[in-house]
Structures are given as structure tokens and as C-alpha cells.
Amino acid sequence: MTETIHTPFFKRLSTLYAHMDTAWTAAADHYGFHCQGCVDNCCETEFYHHTHMEKHYLLAGLKTLDPGTAEKIQTRAAMVCKQRTHAKKTGETVRVMCPLNSQGLCQLYDFRPMICRLHGIPHELQRPGSPAIQGPGCETGDPLFSAASYHKFDRTPFYADMASIEMEYRTAIKNPGKIRETIAEMLMN
Ligand code: SF4
Known part of the structure; x- marks a missing residue:
């Protein structure tokens, strides 16, 4: 990759992602949870992302794909945006597959944003001066999460x-x- 203004930030982001992946895997192993896809596919959830850096990292990832594949992804992305806009106008609830998901696999797995990496496992978030806020894991894993002892998966340092x-x-x-x-x-x- 040519050195650009983005390069040092992307290196730091990549290291942060690696820490998230390590913590997520440790928690998943504790529960014996291994995501193999499910009906309630989180790649169909309309998550919002809030960092310019992750966006540009994802777009840098898109450039690593062959032009034909990247074009197909962008065509799907346009369709997804259209479907969601239409659903919002009509008040319908839609679940639309992420344009990066092809046959159950993320085509930019190494470049996927934070929320895609942290989702699915029971977690907590510390706010200064307040008790930790607990968040649930996904429904598919719930029987495993309920059966095991709690494994502390703290998102706070990652968000910070x-x-x-x-x-x-x-x-x-x-x-x-x-x-x-x-x-x-x-x-x-
Ligand atoms: S970026 Fe990848 S992991 Fe995230 S929702 Fe899309 S396909 Fe799923």
C-alpha cells in the first residue's frame, strides 16, 4: 500500500481490530459459541457506523478486490439503500442482506468495522460514575450464554x-x- 495520510491510522486501527478479535474469540470460546450463520443473520441488521476512519478503511479494502467484484458489490449496495429508503417511506420493516455478504461470507472480512467484530457476545460498557451497562448476546447463542458462567467482555476500552x-x-x-x-x-x- 502506498504511504498516505491514512496509513498510520489504518495501522493503529488494524491493531485495535486485532485486540477486539482476540477478546471476542476468548469470550466465544468460554461459552462454546461458534457462529456458523443463523436465521436471524446479523449481516441483515441495519447497523450504523460512526467513524470516518472505519469508512475509509472499508473503502481501502474495496480497492483490494478485482474491479468486477467491487462493481457488483457497489451495485448491491445501491439496491440495499433503495430498499431501505422505500421501506422507511412506507413504514415497512425490512431485513436486507449486507452487500458485502456473499453466500454467507463477508467479502471484506479483514476490513469489516467494529460493530461487526463485537456483535453477538454478552458484553458490558463502563460509564464514569455509573454502574456498568450490560448488553445481551445474540438470540442464537442465548442457550449457551445462559448455561455458562459470565465472561467479562468489556467493550469500553475498544470504544475509547x-x-x-x-x-x-x-x-x-x-x-x-x-x-x-x-x-x-x-x-x-
Ligand atoms: S461488513 Fe461483513 S460482517 Fe459486517 S455486516 Fe457486512 S458482511 Fe456482515
């Missing part, structure tokens, strides 16, 4: 590190604006 690197990144790219986009929307840029 992400926010810190993102603030520096925004300064570096001279874009202090907020961002709230789905994967499909990010891929359309």
Missing part, C-alpha cells in the same frame, strides 16, 4: 481507543463532521 484515534484522524483529514452511515451507504461513496 476507537474514539481517540478517530478524533486524530478527523483532524488529519480536516473533516470534523459527524458520520452515521450503514455499510451500504459507506460503499456508495
